[in-house]
Amino acid sequence: MCDEITQKDADEFSKRNGLTRRKFNKISATAALGAMLPPVANAGPVSERDVEITTPDGVADCYFVYPSMGQHAAVLVWPDILGLRPAFREMGKRLARSGYAVLVVNPFYRDAHSPVVELGASFSDPETRDLVMPMARNLNADTHFTDARAFVSWLDLQPEVDTRLGVGTTGYCMGGPMVMRTAAAVPGRVKAGATFHGGGLATDAPNSPHLLIPQTTAAMLHCVAENDDANDPDAKFKLREAYGAARLPAEVEVYPGTLHGWCAIDSQVYNHDQAEHAWSRLLALFDKALA
Numbered sequence: 001m002c003d004e005i006t007q008k009d010a011d012e013f014s015k016r017n018g019l020t021r022r023k024f025n026k027i028s029a030t031a032a033l034g035a036m037l038p039p040v041a042n043a044g045p046v047s048e049r050d051v052e053i054t055t056p057d058g059v060a061d062c063y064f065v066y067p068s069m070g071q072h073a074a075v076l077v078w079p080d081i082l083g084l085r086p087a088f089r090e091m092g093k094r095l096a097r098s099g100y101a102v103l104v105v106n107p108f109y110r111d112a113h114s115p116v117v118e119l120g121a122s123f124s125d126p127e128t129r130d131l132v133m134p135m136a137r138n139l140n141a142d143t144h145f146t147d148a149r150a151f152v153s154w155l156d157l158q159p160e161v162d163t164r165l166g167v168g169t170t171g172y173c174m175g176g177p178m179v180m181r182t183a184a185a186v187p188g189r190v191k192a193g194a195t196f197h198g199g200g201l202a203t204d205a206p207n208s209p210h211l212l213i214p215q216t217t218a219a220m221l222h223c224v225a226e227n228d229d230a231n232d233p234d235a236k237f238k239l240r241e242a243y244g245a246a247r248l249p250a251e252v253e254v255y256p257g258t259l260h261g262w263c264a265i266d267s268q269v270y271n272h273d274q275a276e277h278a279w280s281r282l283l284a285l286f287d288k289a290l291a
Contacts, residue, residue, distance in 0.1 A: 037090065037091075037094050037265060038276065040094060040097040040098055043097035043098070044067055044068065044069065044097070045067070045068040045069075046065055046066060046067055046068055046093060046096045046097055047065070047066060047067075047068045048063065048064065048065040048066075048093065048096075049064055049065075050062070050063060050064075051063075051064045051103075051154075053105075053150060053151060053154045054150070055109075055146060055147055055150040055151075056146045056150065057110055057143065057146065057147075058109060058110055059109065060105060060106055060109040060147070060150075060151075061084075061106050061109055061113050061114055062084070062103055062104060062105045062106060062151075063084060063088075063089050063092060063103070063104040064101075064102070064103050064104075064158070065089075065092050065093050065096040065101075065102050065104075066096050066100070066101035066102065066158075066160040066161075067096060067097075067099060067100075067101070067160075070160075071101075071159070071160060071161060071162035072099055072100055072101045072160065072161065072162055072165070073099075073100055073101070073161075073162060073165035073166060073167065073168060073286070073290040073291075074100070074101045074102075074103065074152075074155040074156070074158075074161045074165075074167045074168070075095060075100045075101070075102045075103070075167070075168040075169065075170065075286070076103050076105070076148070076151050076152060076155065076167065076168070076169040076170075076182060077091070077092055077095070077102060077103065077104040077105065077169070077170050077171070077175075078105060078107060078169070078170065078171035078172070078174075078175030078178040078179060078182075079104065079105070079106075079107065079172060079175055080172040080173035080174060080175060080261065080264055081123060081132050081133075081136055081173050081174050082116070082117050082121060082123065082128070082132060083106055083107060083108050083114055083115060083116045083117065083132070083135075084104055084105065084106040084107075084114035084115060084116075085114065085115040085116075085117065085119070085266070086115070086119060086266075087264055087265050087266035088104050088264075089104065090265065091104075091264075091265060092104040095170075098283060100168070100286065100290075101155070101158065101160045101161045103151060103154070103155055105147070105151060107139060107147070107174075107175070107178070108132075108135040108136075108138075108139075110135075110138060110143075111134075111135045111138060112135065116131065116132065116135065117131065117132065120266075122268055123261075123268075124268055136174055139174075141177075141181060141207045144177065144178045144181040144182070144185070145181055145184075145185045147178075148169075148178070148181060148182035148185040148186060149185050149186060152167055152182070152185075152186045152189055152190070155167065156189070165290050165291065166189065166190070166191025166192060166289060166290040166291075167186070167189045167190045167191065167290070168190070168191070168192040168193065168194075168285075168286050168289070168290050169182045169183065169190055169192075169193045169194075170193070170194045170195070170196070170282065171193075171194075171195050171196070171198055172195075172196045172197065172198070172261075172263060172264055173196075173197055173198065173199060173260070173261065173264075174198075174199060174200075175195070175198065176195035176196075176197075176198015176199060176200070176201050176209075176222075177198065177199075177200050177201060177209045179193040179194065179195050179198070180193065180195070180201060180209035180210070180212060180213075180216075180220075181209060181212065183212070183216040183217075183218040183220070184212035184215045184216050187215060187216050187217050187218070188217075190216070190217075190218050191217065191218055191219065191289045191290055192218050192219050192220070192221075192285050192286055192289035192290055193218045193219075193220050193221070194220065194221035194222070194223070194281075194282050194285060195220075195221070195222050195223065196223045196263040196278055197223065197224070197225040197228055197258075197260045197261055197262060197263060198222065198224075199228065199260075201222065201235060201239060202234075202235040202236075202238035202239050202242070203235075210238055210239055210242045211242075213242040213243060213245075213246045213248065214242075214245070214246045216246070216248065217248070218248070218289070219248065219249040219250065219285060219288070219289040220243065220248065220249070220250040220251070221250070221251045221281055221282060221285050222236075222239060222250070222251070222252040222253070223253060223255055223263070223278040223281070224236060224252065224253065224254045224255065225254075225255065225258045225259055225260045225261070225262055226254055226255060226256055226257060226258050226259070227258075227259050227260055228260050229254045236252050236254065239252050240252050249289075251281065251285075253281075255271075255274045255277070255278065256274075257271065257274065258271050258274050259271075262274060262275060263275045263278055263279075
């Protein structure tokens with residue numbers, strides 16, 4: 001999870017690479033984010049629209065992107081602590097080009113319309129942290145469950161979604177626990193989930209996400225940052241043990257040379273090669289589990 005420890009690691013990484021906060025913000029604000037991602041092989045045209053989804057707590061503004069022809073398996077994307085923004089729109093669009101109907105949500109809709117941060121904002125900026133941390137604290141296990149059910153129900157009503165196929169879900173940073181709770185909230189529909197540098201997946205708390213694994217049916221992928229693993233080395237063992245006990249397929253891998261946040265294309269510590277490895281594992285999971 002984003003905190004002072006992971007941010008210190010990110011700042012040290014930037015310093016070693018001669019990337020100041022000001023320079024990073026300028027790059028992420030001006031670069032064509034989509035150009036950072038390799039093209040999708042045999043990709044067809046996609047369509048997109050901004051949507052509003054009613055939940056028990058209000059109306060969530062979200063981004064829906066899907067192949068322009070046909071019906072497809074749905075994927076629910078939970079962004080990291082900076083929320084729904086251009087980087088996650090591009091990442092959602094890439095997944096749609098791979099053949100999925102993708103809903104990228106604004107997890108902070110209770111407090112603000114997306115984007116909740118300015119283009120180029122970084123968690124390294126104190127003012128950004130002061131903005132997003134209170135919104136993150138307003139979310140909890142209960143909101144994760146109610147939001148998940150509302151979003152999956154909405155997806156199942158869309159003509160672009162093939163409800164004969166399973167639903168997938170992905171989450172980054174704070175989105176990791178949301179993925180696991182989505183799998184437990186709608187076990188009859190969610191057949192695959194993946195977390196990327198997810199925080200707080202297996203803790204000693206009574207509501208730790210890993211305790212929900214017996215209530216799920218989803219195959220899972222957990223892509224762990226090296227520094228997250230160093231800070232909590234027992235988490236991966238707890239996850240593997242829980243999936244093994246539940247007899248559910250799960251891949252829990254620590255990615256060497258990565259720092260918390262490495263998969264988001266506008267991240268201060270984006271690691272292209274390892275992010276592509278994680279992406280390949282995601283596509284392999286969805287190809288098998290959502291069919």
